[in-house]
Amino acid sequence: xxxxxxxxxxxxxSKTKSGSSGLALPKQVLIKIHDLMLKSRVLEERMIxxxxxxxAYFWIGGPGEEAFGVPLGLLANKGKGVQHDWxxxxxxxxxxxxxxxMDFLTPLRLIxxxxxxxxxxxxxxxxxxxFPEWNVAPVTSPIGVQYxxxxxxxxxxxxxxxxxxxxxxxxxxxSAEGDFASSLIWAxxxxxxxxxxxxxxxxxxxxxxxxxEQHGENHVSDRGQPFNMRTTVINxxxxxxxxxxxEEEMAYIRKTGKPVVLESTVSRLFGHSSAxxxxxxDEIDCLSDFQTLLLxxxxxxxxxxxxxQSGYEKEAKAAQDQVxxxxxxxxxxxxxxxxxxxxxxxxxxx
Amino acid sequence: MANMAQAIRMxxxxxxxxxxxxDVFGQDVGPPMGGVFTATQGLDTAWNTxxxxxxxxxxxxxxxxxxxxxxxxxxxxxxxxxTIDLLKIAGNTNWVTNGNATLPMVLMTPVGAGxxxxxxxxxxxxxxxxxxxxxxxxxxxxxxxxxxxxxxxxKDPNPVMFLKPKALLRVRGQELLPGEPENEKxxxxxxxxxxxxxxxxxxxxxxxxxxxxxxxxxxxxxxxxAATIVTxxxxxxxxxxxxxxxxxxxxxxxxxIDLRSIYPYDWSCIKQSxxxxxxxxxxxxxxxxxxxxxxxxxxxxHELFYELMxxxxxxxxxxxxxxxxxxxxxxxxxxxxxxxxxxxxNLLKEVP
Numbered sequence: 001x002x003x004x005x006x007x008x009x010x011x012x013x014s015k016t017k018s019g020s021s022g023l024a025l026p027k028q029v030l031i032k033i034h035d036l037m038l039k040s041r042v043l044e045e046r047m048i049x050x051x052x053x054x055x056a057y058f059w060i061g062g063p064g065e066e067a068f069g070v071p072l073g074l075l076a077n078k079g080k081g082v083q084h085d086w087x088x089x090x091x092x093x094x095x096x097x098x099x100x101x102m103d104f105l106t107p108l109r110l111i112x113x114x115x116x117x118x119x120x121x122x123x124x125x126x127x128x129x130x131f132p133e134w135n136v137a138p139v140t141s142p143i144g145v146q147y148x149x150x151x152x153x154x155x156x157x158x159x160x161x162x163x164x165x166x167x168x169x170x171x172x173x174x175s176a177e178g179d180f181a182s183s184l185i186w187a188x189x190x191x192x193x194x195x196x197x198x199x200x201x202x203x204x205x206x207x208x209x210x211x212x213e214q215h216g217e218n219h220v221s222d223r224g225q226p227f228n229m230r231t232t233v234i235n236x237x238x239x240x241x242x243x244x245x246x247e248e249e250m251a252y253i254r255k256t257g258k259p260v261v262l263e264s265t266v267s268r269l270f271g272h273s274s275a276x277x278x279x280x281x282d283e284i285d286c287l288s289d290f291q292t293l294l295l296x297x298x299x300x301x302x303x304x305x306x307x308x309q310s311g312y313e314k315e316a317k318a319a320q321d322q323v324x325x326x327x328x329x330x331x332x333x334x335x336x337x338x339x340x341x342x343x344x345x346x347x348x349x350x
Numbered sequence: 351m352a353n354m355a356q357a358i359r360m361x362x363x364x365x366x367x368x369x370x371x372x373d374v375f376g377q378d379v380g381p382p383m384g385g386v387f388t389a390t391q392g393l394d395t396a397w398n399t400x401x402x403x404x405x406x407x408x409x410x411x412x413x414x415x416x417x418x419x420x421x422x423x424x425x426x427x428x429x430x431x432x433t434i435d436l437l438k439i440a441g442n443t444n445w446v447t448n449g450n451a452t453l454p455m456v457l458m459t460p461v462g463a464g465x466x467x468x469x470x471x472x473x474x475x476x477x478x479x480x481x482x483x484x485x486x487x488x489x490x491x492x493x494x495x496x497x498x499x500x501x502x503x504x505k506d507p508n509p510v511m512f513l514k515p516k517a518l519l520r521v522r523g524q525e526l527l528p529g530e531p532e533n534e535k536x537x538x539x540x541x542x543x544x545x546x547x548x549x550x551x552x553x554x555x556x557x558x559x560x561x562x563x564x565x566x567x568x569x570x571x572x573x574x575x576a577a578t579i580v581t582x583x584x585x586x587x588x589x590x591x592x593x594x595x596x597x598x599x600x601x602x603x604x605x606x607i608d609l610r611s612i613y614p615y616d617w618s619c620i621k622q623s624x625x626x627x628x629x630x631x632x633x634x635x636x637x638x639x640x641x642x643x644x645x646x647x648x649x650x651x652h653e654l655f656y657e658l659m660x661x662x663x664x665x666x667x668x669x670x671x672x673x674x675x676x677x678x679x680x681x682x683x684x685x686x687x688x689x690x691x692x693x694x695x696n697l698l699k700e701v702p
Binding site: 082117120123124132140145149151156157178182189337342344347350 | 443451618
């Protein structure tokens with residue numbers, strides 16, 4: 001978990017700080033990051049259970065990306081409007097949203113397809129969030145499109161000359177889509193650079209196809225180099241490194257208005273989705289590694305962790321019990337919100 | 351009178367001055383060219399993009415997500431096909447988020463044949479666009495409607511596709527835009543960029559006023575009782591010619607409907623007209639298999655069956671992979687005046 005050991009940066013110098021913890025971040029920040037990583041993991045495991053007992057049709061999510069996702073959510077300038085950060089997330093970003101303040105009810109309403117689901121009204125898969133009040137763009141199933149759409153929010157931020165930046169996340173396999181190239185081209189135009197943090201969470205897989213079958217480049221982020229973009233590879237299984245490097249890169253973007261391509265190596269702990277079984281996979285577990293470190297440094301005790309986990313599990317179970325009682329979408333609602341303001345889009349009513 | 355390209359330009363200027371349009375963009379949309387059809391010359395908010403249709407559509411979606419108003423352009427609809435999944439997402443965003451995320455954006459693109467544009471500058475997109483739920487789709491047939499429909503599109507909180515009939519972009523209208531000077535030369539001197547160095551040129555815009563052509567409202571361009579022709583875009587002019595010809599030479603009164611909006615469409619106008627005439631021909635130039643007019647024809651058959659005096663007909667582009675360059679090929683591929691006339695006469699001959 002050495003902060004600098006695995007980071008590879010082009011165009012910047014990584015800085016580390018000494019904190020009260022003896023690690024590179026203050027103790028309270030480490031405790032907060034751990035709390036949110038654990039909460040997010042409990043949430044994902046609860047969603048998998050919900051799927052496995054037949055209370056959801058499908059699960060897809062991001063256990064294994066917490067060490068990257070939580071720092072990202074903590075560091076994002078949350079709010080509505082171009083002065084705040086815009087986030088274009090893929091469907092493995094529950095930890096980022098937990099760090100931003102998402103409760104248990106919201107994702108469970110989504111996966112359990114309830115009418116109370118504020119993101120889609122029971123219309124879409126798990127982890128397909130949409131939070132306009134936090135500038136979180138709707139998560140889509142088509143891979144990679146968020147890289148093209150992110151160009152637009154970054155353009156609006158560039159025009160406003162504020163400090164808001166656009167953050168986009170996606171998988172290594174999705175970087176094969178043309179949208180990824182679009183984001184590099186548009187973000188790096190000389191004199192019109194966009195304030196974008198273009199990230200790739202490299203878990204080495206695209207469903208069942210390994211990275212080596214899909215890529216010739218050493219690092220996906222290397223693709224930013226011909227565009228004169230600052231690029232970096234970080235160990236996304238290390239929350240301390242992720243926090244420090246993200247903070248540094250976000251500060252650079254806010255200061256210069258220029259883009260960064262950041263690749264983080266992460267794990268995919270339960271496979272692609274429920275379609276591949278949603279069973280535990282033997283990969284690096286960022287949460288248990290982080291807990292081992294915090295125990296070793298006497299920042300947390302076994303009891304702290306157990307109590308925290310037990311509390312979140314109870315909270316998640318209670319949320320499931322509540323959501324189970326909530327209304328399902330009605331068949332008559334299929335035409336709702338076809339157009340804005342419920343203007344009809346049903347041709348039978350024209 | 352302004353031509354359609356000038357009318358579009360003036361609507362965009364009205365948009366940036368009065369409706370808070372912040373970005374007008376696309377390939378060659380900004381200076382010095384101002385659009386390959388000159389429809390974006392002189393605008394303060396126009397800028398050039400990379401040659402990247404997916405980036406253009408994605409950027410428009412992102413700008414719209416922030417609540418800013420933008421108008422994006424795909425230079426020819428022939429090159430829009432690699433954006434189709436983004437177009438689907440733009441259309442479904444409001445619905446899939448159950449109304450919590452909206453995309454107030456306008457996407458313009460020139461469509462259709464008629465300028466000897468060969469295989470990749472002659473495509474149509476109206477039938478394709480009608481299969482993108484969540485979009486509103488409009489196509490004007492004259493400069494005043496282009497001005498009013500584009501202003502309506504900018505004001506609309508939904509994604510709106512503004513299809514520009516490219517063969518009509520240089521055609522002048524018969525009615526002045528509100529605020530347009532009466533003298534064509536005066537207008538040209540004010541808003542047309544000079545040939546040669548344009549680096550110091552700035553448009554002098556007339557004091558334009560609001561004009562709203564409601565999306566979803568058709569217009570009857572010829573009144574009659576013998577048969578109804580439902581069309582849009584450049585074929586409105588052809589259908590009007592056929593109606594004028596048959597009235598003058600054979601005393602046949604055709605009713606011509608300029609649909610103007612493809613989705614949502616003005617069913618009450620179609621229904622009222624077909625109920626009166628009992629005969630209907632749908633004309634457009636997109637390819638004929640799964641053509642939008644087939645939906646309208648189905649609906650007429652289904653809902654007005656007992657009021658029909660003849661089978662509804664669809665006259666559309668041949669189901670070919672492309673439009674050949676030579677005039678003989680192009681004219682054989684998409685409906686011409688003679689085809690429309692012939693089809694109308696067949697429609698009128700049919701005895702129930």
